[in-house]
């Protein structure tokens with residue numbers, strides 16, 4: 001219950017600017033794992049990374065990711081209702097060439113974004129609460145990936 005309060009409380013402000021926070025998250029992701037950029041076949045042919053992140057196609061995916069996180073936050077009491085959706089989403093990422101280890105790097109990038117935007121509000125318990133939720137989401141995606 002404490003976890004849910006921490007997540008909801010922090011998402012209340014972050015969720016208002018999903019795309020800009022998502023861009024911070026994905027900038028970090030591409031910094032940690034630049035090869036992931038190649039999996040987006042948007043043929044925007046962009047470099048440096050920062051240009052990619054401002055292209056409509058990338059912003060579109062960033063938005064999609066943030067909406068999945070938003071859905072998870074809204075369904076903290078019944079995350080299992082997202083199971084089928086997340087299984088399919090994992091499968092989709094298997095077909096586009098994302099491997100499951102990269103999901104963990106997205107998790108790191110998510111925490112990085114939280115730290116940047118929450119400042120002192122980024123506490124140990126808050127970090128753990130987000131990590132717990134993200135782990136559940138990624139576990140379902142990974143099951144779908146392997147199916």
Ligand code: HEM
Pocket residue numbers: 036037039040041060061064065068069089092093096098102103106137
């Ligand atoms: C679709 C890449 C992580 C949510 C896609 C597509 C690519 C992609 C290439 C297909 C093109 C598109 O729809 O834009 C990646 C990479 C990731 C990643 C490289 C980093 C590991 C995630 C995560 C989530 C997510 C963590 C959500 C938690 C989505 C959604 C779609 C999508 C909702 C659309 C699926 C559909 O069309 O049915 N992703 N993705 N992605 N991704 Fe990701």
